[in-house]
Amino acid sequence: MKNWLFSVVAILGLSPVFAVSAAPIVVEDVSGRQVEIKSEVKRIILGEGRQIYLLAAFDTDAPFQRVVGWRDDLPKADYDGYLAYENKYPEIKKLPTFGGAKDGTFNVEQALTLKPDLVLMNLESKAATDEGKLIEKLGSLGIPVVFIDFREKPFENAEKSIHIMGQLLGKPQRADDIIRFRQQQIDIVTERLKNYQAPRPKVMIDRAGGYEDECCMSFGNENFGRMVEVAGGENIAKNLIPGTFGTLNPEQIISARPDVAIVSGANWKNYNTANGWVGVGPGADQKVALQRLQKLMARPAFKTLPVATNGNAHAIWHQFYDSPYQFVAIQVMAKWLHPELFKDIDPDATFRTFHEKFLPLPYQPGYWVTLPAGS
Missing domain, CATH: 3.40.50.1980 (Nitrogenase molybdenum iron protein domain)
Known part of the structure; x- marks a missing residue:
């Protein structure tokens, strides 16, 4: 691990000591990890392209302003949705793309060249990231990994994930507004079914x-x-x-x-x-x-x-x-x-x-x- 770290540092011309530009916060992600975020999150790698569904609800005026790279899944998993974003934001065609952490094709050294403040991962990739020591590799260079989840256990983790994004971006009120809207719409259904x-x-x-x-x-x-x-x-x-x-x-x-x-x-x-x-x-x-x-x-x-x-x-x-x-x-x-x-x-x-x-x-x-x- 130590040799790998210093070889990457040398390649990138980075210092192992990173400046802190804002007071740190600690976020508990959906895997239960306590993750320290040492600076304002301005540069994000999306470990899954479909995470833009969430990020866009926070950075509505400029949904890709923080995205420096993303997994290559969105044009495959939701081609129509991808086209809608591409038509309005053609610059996304130039965003660096990554393979998935779950299948072991996430390129760590490529990610590091983008100098992200944060790598956002989906919970289903947790076992693979643990096995590949991806969290440790990125963490040793001051790059935190945060897990969210809308797939494995959304009824347990969806609201948590929205809150986490609000914390990361310094937009807790926006998170509350999204959650409130979601719950109001679900309540319309559940309230009527109470006496069914x-x-x-x-x-x-x-x-x-x-x-x-x-x-x-x-x-x-x-x-x-x-x-x-x-x-x-x-x-x-x-x-x-x-x-x-x-x-x-x-x-x-x-x-x-x-x-x-x-x-x-x-x-x-x-x-x-x-x-x-x-x-x-x-x-x-x-x-x-x-x-x-x-x-x-x-x-x-x-x-x-x-x-x-x-x-x-x-x-x-x-x-x-x-x-x-x-x-x-x-x-x-x-x-x-x-x-x-x-x-x-x-x-x-x-x-x-x-x-x-x-x-x-x-x-x-x-x-x-x-x-x-x-x-």
Whole structure:
């Protein structure tokens, strides 16, 4: 470790002693680590490009002003979302990109040349960063690593992650405002369901349906699986998948006879060119999305079930599972599961208002579709 440190210092012409430009703060990240931030955070490396969903809600006027590098996932995982940002901020095409810490392709020496004040990582990469001693390597050069999480345990860590970003950027009031808006929108759903006594619709979440030939990836009692429960449904995989992510076989789906099927999707043209996925997202082509959703409902796991043709098959933007925007998905699913109870709720208006209050981009509909009955 010591030899590695001094070789990097020599390469970069850095002193191992870094000046402190502001009073230090200590932040507890979602992994429980106490992280000292010694100076104002002006230069950030995003360990995942989709972290811009959060950062943009804080630095709304200039969402990339602090970003000196980011992981290369956004154009792959959310091509439509990436294009929306690129069209308004074309300079992002020149941002240095990185591989992922989880798969061991994060380039430490490249990161150091950018002299970041902070590297932001997602919680699911924690085991890999520990194994590769990435935290120690960066820490030895005065570069802290902070973990946030909207994917593994969002119902436990989403608000924490928003608070953490507020601390890091010196914008705690902004964090409070975002959290308050989120909670108000979730409360609209949960308050109405408090006295709901009828059976809850059984729901199959088809995670990234069509992305792979095998059927079907899904969620346990977290992330989209938990969103279904909050929205007043019964996630059929809740007791079949022990963690956040897992797989159901077609026989399990047929046996469960879900009342509602929800496929998560996005524009994954840079990940998977087979194009079996449902490309919902900002400004998505709804006609194409419906055609693909109809094909997915013709798979063996669904084609014999009423849900394939009775108007209860839907698709929703996959990235609700990895962003601060879960409240929108909860409202959308509540309307699908209980249309009469939530007939006055408009999730499009909710998401548009959030964009107007917190985000730098204008709202573009297209984040969800419903396959009409008889299709």
